[in-house]
Structure formats: structure tokens, C-alpha cells
Amino acid sequence: MSLYQRIKEDLLRGRFAPGQVLKQTELAELYDVSRIPVRDAVQQLKSEGWLTGHGKRGVAVPRFDPLEVEDLYLMRMRLEPLLQTLAAPQLNAETLGRARDILDRMDADPTLPAAEIGALNWAFHACLYKAAARPTLFATVEQLHRQCERYIGYQSRSLDYQRTSQREHYAILDALQRGDSETAASLLEQHVAAAGQQLAEFLRARCD
Amino acid sequence: MSLYQRIKEDLLRGRFAPGQVLKQTELAELYDVSRIPVRDAVQQLKSEGWLTGHGKRGVAVPRFDPLEVEDLYLMRMRLEPLLQTLAAPQLNAETLGRARDILDRMDADPTLPAAEIGALNWAFHACLYKAAARPTLFATVEQLHRQCERYIGYQSRSLDYQRTSQREHYAILDALQRGDSETAASLLEQHVAAAGQQLAEFLRARCD
DNA sequence: CCCTATAAAAATGTATACATTTTATAAAAG
DNA sequence: CTTTTATAAAATGTATACATTTTTATAGGG
Numbered sequence: 001m002s003l004y005q006r007i008k009e010d011l012l013r014g015r016f017a018p019g020q021v022l023k024q025t026e027l028a029e030l031y032d033v034s035r036i037p038v039r040d041a042v043q044q045l046k047s048e049g050w051l052t053g054h055g056k057r058g059v060a061v062p063r064f065d066p067l068e069v070e071d072l073y074l075m076r077m078r079l080e081p082l083l084q085t086l087a088a089p090q091l092n093a094e095t096l097g098r099a100r101d102i103l104d105r106m107d108a109d110p111t112l113p114a115a116e117i118g119a120l121n122w123a124f125h126a127c128l129y130k131a132a133a134r135p136t137l138f139a140t141v142e143q144l145h146r147q148c149e150r151y152i153g154y155q156s157r158s159l160d161y162q163r164t165s166q167r168e169h170y171a172i173l174d175a176l177q178r179g180d181s182e183t184a185a186s187l188l189e190q191h192v193a194a195a196g197q198q199l200a201e202f203l204r205a206r207c208d
Numbered sequence: 209m210s211l212y213q214r215i216k217e218d219l220l221r222g223r224f225a226p227g228q229v230l231k232q233t234e235l236a237e238l239y240d241v242s243r244i245p246v247r248d249a250v251q252q253l254k255s256e257g258w259l260t261g262h263g264k265r266g267v268a269v270p271r272f273d274p275l276e277v278e279d280l281y282l283m284r285m286r287l288e289p290l291l292q293t294l295a296a297p298q299l300n301a302e303t304l305g306r307a308r309d310i311l312d313r314m315d316a317d318p319t320l321p322a323a324e325i326g327a328l329n330w331a332f333h334a335c336l337y338k339a340a341a342r343p344t345l346f347a348t349v350e351q352l353h354r355q356c357e358r359y360i361g362y363q364s365r366s367l368d369y370q371r372t373s374q375r376e377h378y379a380i381l382d383a384l385q386r387g388d389s390e391t392a393a394s395l396l397e398q399h400v401a402a403a404g405q406q407l408a409e410f411l412r413a414r415c416d
Numbered sequence: 417c418c419c420t421a422t423a424a425a426a427a428t429g430t431a432t433a434c435a436t437t438t439t440a441t442a443a444a445a446g
Numbered sequence: 447c448t449t450t451t452a453t454a455a456a457a458t459g460t461a462t463a464c465a466t467t468t469t470t471a472t473a474g475g476g
Contacts, residue, residue, distance in 0.1 A: 023427065034461045035428085036244065043248065047255045049344075057427065057468065071344035078286040136257075136279035136355075144348070231457065242431045243458085265438065265457065 003031055004041040011050050011061065012153050018063040021054050049147040064151065066203055072148050073196030079141050080125070080192055081185035084172075087132035088181035096177055099127045103169050110159070117162070118152055124169060128176070151199055161198050168194070211239060212249040219258050219269065220361050226271040229262050257355040272359065274411055280356050281404030287349050288333070288400055289393035292380075295340035296389035304385055307335045311377050322364050326357070332377060336384070359407055369406050376402070 007027070010016065024042070028035045042059055045051045049068075054060035102124045106117065122145055129138055157165075168191040175184035215235070218224065232250070236243045250267055253259045257276075262268035310332045314325065330353055337346055365373075376399040383392035 025427070036460055039248065039428090040251065040459090043251055044255075047252075065344075067342065068344045071342050071348075074290065075287060075345060075348060078290065079283060082282065082286065134275065134279050136273075136276045137283060140279075140283060140348070140352070147344075233457070244430055247458090248429090 003033060003037050004044050007041055008050055016061045018061050020061045021058050023058050050150055064203060066200060069151055069199055072144055073192060076144050077189050077192045081189045083129045083132055083137050083141055084188050085181050085185045086134055087128055088176055090131045091176055095131050099124055099173055107166060155202055211241060211245050212252050215249055216258055224269045226269050228269045229266050231266050258358055272411060277359055277407055280352055281400060284352050285397050285400045289397045291337045291340055291345050291349055292396050293389050293393045294342055295336055296384055298339045299384055303339050307332055307381055315374060326360055363410055
């Protein structure tokens with residue numbers, strides 16, 4: 001497992017307090033490597049929002065920022081329906097089948113850990129998005145999703161919301177299957193919006 | 209000047225052929241530094257689209273890809289009007305004045321080099337966007353703009369298009385000044401679309 | 417008592433050296 | 447002659463050592 005992944009895991013699990021300043025030396029000692037790989041990992045983490053520059057020296061663990069979440073979901077609301085619409089004409093039975101399999105897998109086991117749910121959730125959408133064959137647009141959407149991961153983290157979604165979310169997933173898939181990409185796009189926009197609101201609520205309750 | 213900037217400059221000026229594979233060792237020798245700073249610069253350049261991974265080893269100078277341009281401008285068309293709309297209520301006379309100054313400066317000297325024109329063009333929009341005080345959204349828009357830079361490069365805009373572009377800039381600014389942010393957003397969307405089409409045309413003429 | 421300037425300490429940036437991994441080359445077997 | 451495998455070469459990853467920059471602590475002057 002790469003150092004990048006190890007640090008990200010620890011950030012996700014809240015091993016480092018928000019606001020905490022991390023020095024290259026500390027991290028190198030902590031993970032028992034030299035500062036060179038630390039530099040690489042830190043730079044990548046910075047570019048993905050897991051760490052933020054802290055003046056001229058060092059990096060800091062970013063605090064949870066409701067405004068950042070709002071921005072991320074506003075952008076996803078505009079870009080994801082676009083990407084899905086571009087993908088719609090390219091969807092074939094095989095791709096649609098794989099997407100449905102993912103949804104079924106999420107429903108199959110109600111004890112799935114939050115991290116797994118999150119991974120499957122993205123796998124479903126990504127499966128559809130990839131069909132568009134638009135690497136640049138996909139890369140940006142994926143990056144936005146990664147930035148959201150920091151907030152979603154180990155949030156245990158309520159079973160209630162999970163049911164709603166799955167209903168929306170199936171509705172989107174059904175619309176795509178019958179070739180109604182406009183409806184699918186509009187459903188997706190609402191779906192992203194709802195996810196954003198759900199997350200904002202969770203953050204308010206947690207950070208108040 | 210940082211190594212990152214130096215390499216970017218050389219990529220912009222076409223010193224490296226598209227498709228060419230660059231080795232850390234080569235770059236280190238070429239710029240007369242060790243491989244450590246090369247690694248840092250290359251990683252950053254990769255994250256901004258100036259270089260692309262080349263399998264497991266080395267990085268390559270990306271070829272010009274019309275589809276990438278289309279994606280970038282599609283995204284900008286959706287995100288920039290959003291950001292400008294969020295900024296609109298926060299705009300004061302001082303900010304609007306600075307924006308107008310930038311436009312006037314672009315008009316003042318018709319012999320301005322292409323790079324300067326591009327910088328002022330972004331300065332105008334960024335000046336308005338910053339007023340929104342939405343760092344995350346701004347950062348993404350800025351990154352998209354940076355990715356476009358590779359294509360805009362040293363494209364010498366036709367004076368004809370430059371005049372059209374300036375007319376659109378003033379129209380946007382006027383709409384904002386009279387508080388009509390909806391019109392301003394719609395003008396901006398068209399403005400970005402026009403810039404994208406202009407660039408696509410330029411690439412068609414240059415590449416095939 | 418506060419401010420400034422200077423020196424010490426700490427953190428980051430970079431070079432060199434070494435280790436590991438990948439790719440290319442060449443030899444041998446089919 | 448082609449394919450496979452073993453060896454060599456090359457490129458990247460990482461550790462250590464050194465240089466530079468920034469921060470902090472301290473002493474002196476106002």
C-alpha cells in the first residue's frame with residue numbers, strides 16, 4: 001500500500017485533528033520512511049483537498065467547511081448530468097446490466113460497511129459515465145467525487161436515506177434503459193442535490 | 209523562477225514535441241538540477257494536464273486533443289456562469305472599476321503579445337469571480353482555465369476575434385453593473401462557448 | 417514594557433548515493 | 447526462425463547528507 005493511500009486512510013479515519021499542522025519530518029518518522037516519499041504523497045494529497053497549504057511552511061489538515069461541500073455539490077449537479085447525457089447514446093445492454101448488478105449488490109447485504117456502500121455508489125455512476133468516453137470530463141467529475149470523499153468518510157448513512165438513494169438509482173437506470181436521457185439527467189441532478197443536502201445536514205449535526 | 213514554471217514555459221513554446229516521452233534523468237540534465245525537484249515539478253504538471261502518465265514509466269507530452277478542448281469548454285460553460293452569478297450580489301463599485309480597468313488596458317495597446325492578452329483576459333474574469341468568495345468553486349474553474357492554457361498557448365488571436373471578445377466583456381460588465389446578473393450569466397455562457405469554438409477552429413486549421 | 421535585531425534552531429529544498437523495478441538485449445531451446 | 451528465458455542496462459524510488467530558508471528565541475536598545 002502506497003504512502004499516499006496510508007496517509008489518506010488515516011485522514012479519513014480522523015487520526016489527525018482538523019487544523020493540525022503536519023511537518024514532513026513528523027510524517028516521515030510516523031510512517032517510517034524518508035522525507036522524499038512524504039513530499040510526493042503530500043503534494044498529491046494537497047491537490048485533492050485532503051491537505052491544504054499552511055502559509056509558506058508545512059501543510060495543515062483542513063477543517064470541515066460547509067461552504068466547500070456546497071460548492072462541490074453545486075458543481076457535481078451541473079457536470080454529472082452533462083456527462084451522463086453524453087453517455088446515454090453509447091449505453092448498451094452489457095453496460096446497463098453491469099450497472100444494475102452493482103445496485104443489486106448494494107441491496108443484497110444491509111450490513112455493508114459505509115466505505116463499501118460509498119465505493120459501490122461511485123462504481124454505479126462511474127460505470128455509466130465511462131460509457132461516454134470523455135476522459136477529461138470524467139477526470140474532473142472523478143476529482144470532485146474524491147474531494148467529497150473526505151466529507152462522506154465514515155459517515156454511516158441512515159438506512160432511510162440509503163433506501164431513498166437506491167430508489168433514485170433504479171429510477172435513473174430505468175430512464176436510461178428506455179432511452180429517456182433527459183429524464184435520467186433531471187433525476188440525476190435531483191439525486192446529487194439530495195446527497196448534498198443529506199451531507200450538509202450530517203455536518204450541521206456533527207459540527208454544529 | 210521555479211522549475212515547474214520553466215518546464216511549463218518550454219511546453220507552451222513547443223520545445224517538446226507532442227507524444228515525446230520525457231525521462232526524469234533527461235529533464236534533470238536539461239535543466240541542470242537533480243531528479244528530486246524534477247519529480248516535484250513533473251507531478252504538478254501531470255495534475256494540470258501539461259504532462260500525462262506514459263504507462264508505468266516516464267511521462268509523455270500530451271498530444272493536442274480536440275475532444276479534451278470540447279470537454280474543458282463544456283465544463284467552463286456550466287461552471288463559470290454559476291460562479292459569476294454567485295459573485296454578482298457581492299460586486300461593489302471598486303471591484304467593477306478594477307474589472308473595467310483591465311478591459312481598458314487590453315484595448316489600449318493593440319500590439320500586446322498573445323500571452324499578455326490571455327493573462328489580462330483571465331484577470332478580468334477572475335476579478336469578478338473572486339468577489340463570490342467561493343474558494344472551492346473558484347479553484348476548480350481556475351484549474352480548468354489552466355488546462356485550457358496549454359491549447360491557447362501562443363495562439364495569436366485574430367484581431368477580429370479579439371474585438372468580438374472585448375465587446376462581449378463590456379456587455380457582461382454592463383449587465384453586472386446594472387444588477388442584471390441573469391443576463392450577465394447568459395452572456396458569459398455564450399462568451400465561453402464562442403471562445404471554445406474559436407479555439408476548436410484554430411486547432412482544426414493547425415493540426416490536420 | 418515593548419520593539420527590534422541578531423543568532424540559534426527547525427523545517428524545507430536539493431544533491432548524491434544506493435536500492436528496486438522495469439525494459440531492453442542476447443543467448444538458448446523448441 | 448520464432449519464442450522464451452536469463453542477463454544487462456536503464457529508469458525510477460528512496461535514504462542519507464548537505465544547503466537554504468523560515469521561524470523562534472533571546473539579548474539589547476528605546
